[in-house]
Amino acid sequence: MNNLVIGQYVPGDGLLYRLDPRTKILMTIVYVFLLVFANDWQSYLWSAAFLLTALLLTRQGLGLYWRGIKPILWLILFTVVLQLLFSGGTPVLFTFGPVKVTTPGLINAVYVVVRFVLIVLMSTILTITTAPTAIASAIESLLKPLKFFRVPVAELALMLSIALRFVPLLMAETDKIMKAQKSRGMSLSTGSLIKRAKAVVPLLVPLFVGALQRALDLANAMEVRGFESAEGRTRYRELSYGRDDTLAFFATLIFAIGFVWLSIL
Amino acid sequence: MVINIEGVDFAYGTGKQEVPVLKDIQLTIPENQITAIIGQTGSGKSTLVQQLNALLKPTAGQVQIGQHLVTSQTKEKQLTAIRAEVGMVFQFPEAQLFAPTVIEDVMYGPLNFGAEPKDARAAAEKALTQVGLDATFYDQSPFNLSGGQMRRVALAGVLAMDPQTMVFDEPAAGLDPAGQEELLQLLKDLRAAGKTIVLISHQMEQVLALADRVVVMNDGQVAADETVTALFERPQSWFEAQHLDLPETVAFQKQLAAAGFIFDHLAKTADDLAEQINDQIDWPKGNAEQKNGALTSQSAQPTSDKGGFRHE
Numbered sequence: 394m395n396n397l398v399i400g401q402y403v404p405g406d407g408l409l410y411r412l413d414p415r416t417k418i419l420m421t422i423v424y425v426f427l428l429v430f431a432n433d434w435q436s437y438l439w440s441a442a443f444l445l446t447a448l449l450l451t452r453q454g455l456g457l458y459w460r461g462i463k464p465i466l467w468l469i470l471f472t473v474v475l476q477l478l479f480s481g482g483t484p485v486l487f488t489f490g491p492v493k494v495t496t497p498g499l500i501n502a503v504y505v506v507v508r509f510v511l512i513v514l515m516s517t518i519l520t521i522t523t524a525p526t527a528i529a530s531a532i533e534s535l536l537k538p539l540k541f542f543r544v545p546v547a548e549l550a551l552m553l554s555i556a557l558r559f560v561p562l563l564m565a566e567t568d569k570i571m572k573a574q575k576s577r578g579m580s581l582s583t584g585s586l587i588k589r590a591k592a593v594v595p596l597l598v599p600l601f602v603g604a605l606q607r608a609l610d611l612a613n614a615m616e617v618r619g620f621e622s623a624e625g626r627t628r629y630r631e632l633s634y635g636r637d638d639t640l641a642f643f644a645t646l647i648f649a650i651g652f653v654w655l656s657i658l
Numbered sequence: 659m660v661i662n663i664e665g666v667d668f669a670y671g672t673g674k675q676e677v678p679v680l681k682d683i684q685l686t687i688p689e690n691q692i693t694a695i696i697g698q699t700g701s702g703k704s705t706l707v708q709q710l711n712a713l714l715k716p717t718a719g720q721v722q723i724g725q726h727l728v729t730s731q732t733k734e735k736q737l738t739a740i741r742a743e744v745g746m747v748f749q750f751p752e753a754q755l756f757a758p759t760v761i762e763d764v765m766y767g768p769l770n771f772g773a774e775p776k777d778a779r780a781a782a783e784k785a786l787t788q789v790g791l792d793a794t795f796y797d798q799s800p801f802n803l804s805g806g807q808m809r810r811v812a813l814a815g816v817l818a819m820d821p822q823t824m825v826f827d828e829p830a831a832g833l834d835p836a837g838q839e840e841l842l843q844l845l846k847d848l849r850a851a852g853k854t855i856v857l858i859s860h861q862m863e864q865v866l867a868l869a870d871r872v873v874v875m876n877d878g879q880v881a882a883d884e885t886v887t888a889l890f891e892r893p894q895s896w897f898e899a900q901h902l903d904l905p906e907t908v909a910f911q912k913q914l915a916a917a918g919f920i921f922d923h924l925a926k927t928a929d930d931l932a933e934q935i936n937d938q939i940d941w942p943k944g945n946a947e948q949k950n951g952a953l954t955s956q957s958a959q960p961t962s963d964k965g966g967f968r969h970e
Contacts, residue, residue, distance in 0.1 A: 566753075572713045573754035576746035577815060578770025580738055595766065598756035602801065 402524050407452030408637065409522045414531035416638040420645050421519045425512050427652050435655045437507050443648045444511055444518075451522050461517045462510060469506055476502035527630070529554030534632055547623035555611070563604060570599045659743060659822045659854065661687040661710055665719035668705055679705045681878045683719070687823070692845060692855040694865040694886070697875030698901045703858045704749075706875060707825045710856060711744035712737045724822075742771040745821035749828045751812035752805065760786070760803075760811050761796040767819040778818070785818035786811075788847075790840065806837050813844075823854040830864065842868055862905040866890065866926055876900055887924050907931045 409417065424443070431437050448458065482497035520528070533550030540546050571579075574595045581592050668680035679702050687693050687710070695703050708714040709721050712728045721728045726740050745767075748754070757763035761782055768778035786795065789810040795803075800811050809832075816824065826845070830838040845855055845868060859865050865872060865886065872889045874882040881900060882889055890908045897904055904912070907928050915921060919938050925931035 569748065570754055572708070573746070573748050573751065575713060576711060576741050576748075577754075577767040577819065578738060578741055580770070582734065595754075595756045599753055602755075603753055 401520060403453060403457065403521045405451060405453055405522065407522065408450045409447065409518065410451070411635075411637050412522075412641055413632055413634050413638045414523045414527040415534055415632060416634070416641050417519050417523055418528070418531050418535065420641060421515055423645055423649060424515050427649060428508055428511055430656060431504070431508065431652075432656065435658070436652055437504065437511075439648070439651055439655055440511055441507070444514055446644075447518055448514065451518055453521060457521070458514060458517060462513065465513060469509055472505055472509065473502045476505050525557035525560070526554055527632075529557060530628060530630075530632060545623075547626070551623040559604070559607070562607065563600065566603050567596070567600055570596055570603075659724035660689055660722075661724075661744070661823065661854075662722040663687075663706075663709060663719070664722065666709060666716040666721060667718040668709065668714060669717050679878050680709075680716075683709075683878075683880060685873065685880060685883060687854065687856060688871060689854050690849065690852055691870040692849055692857060692868050693871045693873060694857045694859055694869035695873045695875060696859060696862070696865060696902060697881070701875040702878040703875050704827060707746070707827060707856060707858060710823070710825055711746050712740045713746070738771075742819060743822050745816040745819050745824045747813060747816050747824065747826045747829055749831060750809075751816075751829075752808035754812055754815070755800040755808060758799060759797050760791070760800050763800055763811060764814045764818050767815055771819060781818040781820060782814070785814035788817055788844065789814045806833060809833065809837075813841075821853075823856070824848065825856040825858075827858045828860065829857070830859070830861065838864075862903050862908075866905045866908065874900060874902070890924055 424440070428440055431440060448455070477494050477498050478492055480495065480498040480501050481493075482495045484496055486494045486496055486499065488494070523531075529550050532553060533546055536544070536546045536549065577595075579592060579595060581589060583589075584592070663683050663685040666680055666683040667678065669676045669678040671677055683706065685706075695706065697703050705714065709716060709728075710723065712721070712723070712726075712732070715728055715730050715732055717730055719729075723740050724743055726736070726743075728737070728740070755763050757766060761779070764782035764785055765775075765778040768781045769775065773781065783793075783796075786792075791807065791810055791814065795807070795811075800808060803811065813829070829845075830841050833841060842864065845857065849855055857865075857869065869886045872882065872884065872886050873880060874889070882892075890904070894904065894909070894912055907925050907930075911919075911921060911925055911931055911934075914935065919935070921934050923934075925934055
């Protein structure tokens with residue numbers, strides 16, 4: 394449970410840690426958006442190079458990222474199989490009963506995997522280098538224009554930061570309940586599929602009950618301390634846009650121009 | 659069934675983020691005794707007891723649980739059998755309740771370990787009786803009960819599995835005094851029924867009243883592993899170094915001993931201490947009868963201590 398890397402913040406001191414969280418979020422969005430349009434190996438290579446640079450700038454071991462990818466390997470494999478089986482075209486490489494594996498299918502499968510891995514890694518970089526509270530306040534700041542349309546941005550941001558704050562708590566809770574039920578003989582890895590699905594109930598029910606209880610406690614705690622509105626709160630860590638952010642901005646710009654150029658070619 | 663921990667290291671995480679918690683633990687949990695594990699927060703108590711039913715596998719070394727050997731290489735599937743033999747009651751176990759009715763929740767363990775529904779039901783009813791819940795509770799939702807009742811249901815959930823060894827992680831935390839008293843009695847009853855009990859506790863009074871042996875953990879290592887009498891006969895300075903409190907009676911007895919009183923054994927209860935003090939005081943002649951009365955009641959009380967308690 395503690396090995397889950399996706400969505401986890403890992404303290405460090407690389408260049409990417411010093412960037413304004415807003416910069417990092419925008420960079421990630423631009424990157425993911427562009428990646429959707431990647432359709433040849435050059436653009437994938439270019440994207441991979443950009444990602445690798447970012448990765449090295451976090452100054453975290455590559456093992457950390459490998460552990461981030463590992464849990465979703467099965468999902469990736471599943472997508473590959475789908476791509477292989479259900480994309481038509483010619484030439485047909487080989488047939489296996491009613492199933493035809495074609496060259497475009499194979500190429501597509503490889504692209505999908507690469508895209509998938511790149512997107513996951515980029516978002517992992519974001520969460521690894523940015524504390525959840527920083528992400529929440531960055532989103533609040535980025536959504537500010539929506540206030541014009543009477544969207545309760547501050548409340549939304551508060552909800553988000555509370556939700557993020559609950560993630561590690563719920564993980565710890567899950568771990569605890571899992572151990573308690575394992576001690577009572579729960580086994581998630583034996584029996585038929587239906588039996589396994591049923592085996593999750595003793596895990597989920599206490600988890601939900603606990604989460605609701607926690608939410609109530611938190612609401613009460615906020616109320617007794619006079620919380621009225623999330624509007625106009627001050628913060629301990631102000632967001633500030635610095636020289637490093639300008640650098641990152643230009644790096645992203647160069648990446649985007651290069652990407653478009655490669656795609657047009 | 660004896661549990662042997664042999665040269666066990668344990669660390670959370672791997673590589674750069676590795677946090678060593680247990681360091682070269684060498685320990686035997688004796689059969690049919692209550693072994694208390696004490697130590698300050700973060701000393702590795704909870705991690706240690708999770709080795710006892712293989713919820714955590716040692717990073718190095720091995721744990722021999724009855725006939726089962728657990729090392730870092732042991733497969734998950736082999737561990738279920740161990741859990742039928744070693745029951746575990748976590749801190750605030752009421753968080754594990756999930757079933758629509760009390761009886762179903764308590765039957766969950768026995769059913770998982772292959773009991774027939776009829777036998778599981780019988781075991782559950784027996785366990786609920788043991789914790790003092792009668793038939794009117796069987797069909798209630800566990801979530802409608804009071805905190806203390808939920809704790810009992812959770813305890814029954816482990817008792818119903820009828821494990822030979824039971825591990826309790828601060829079972830009395832958050833209970834009212836009467837509830838604590840009943841719980842301690844339950845532990846004694848279990849020992850009398852031939853079970854092996856392991857108990858994590860921060861309450862030294864509890865340890866003194868209940869435990870046969872005490873294991874003191876400090877910074878992931880065993881700082882002491884001896885009988886409860888031997889432990890509390892250590893000087894006060896040792897307890898201070900371990901950041902542990904002394905039970906009030908023991909602290910008082912030590913003060914008196916330092917002031918010149920001579921005791922023949924470590925008092926486990928306030929009554930016992932009072933009688934020993936009574937014994938020391940030069941009563942005026944008119945009170946001789948009272949003194950004798952105190953003496954007889956003391957000699958009638960069995961003292962299981964082998965070590966004795968002699969201070970200069």
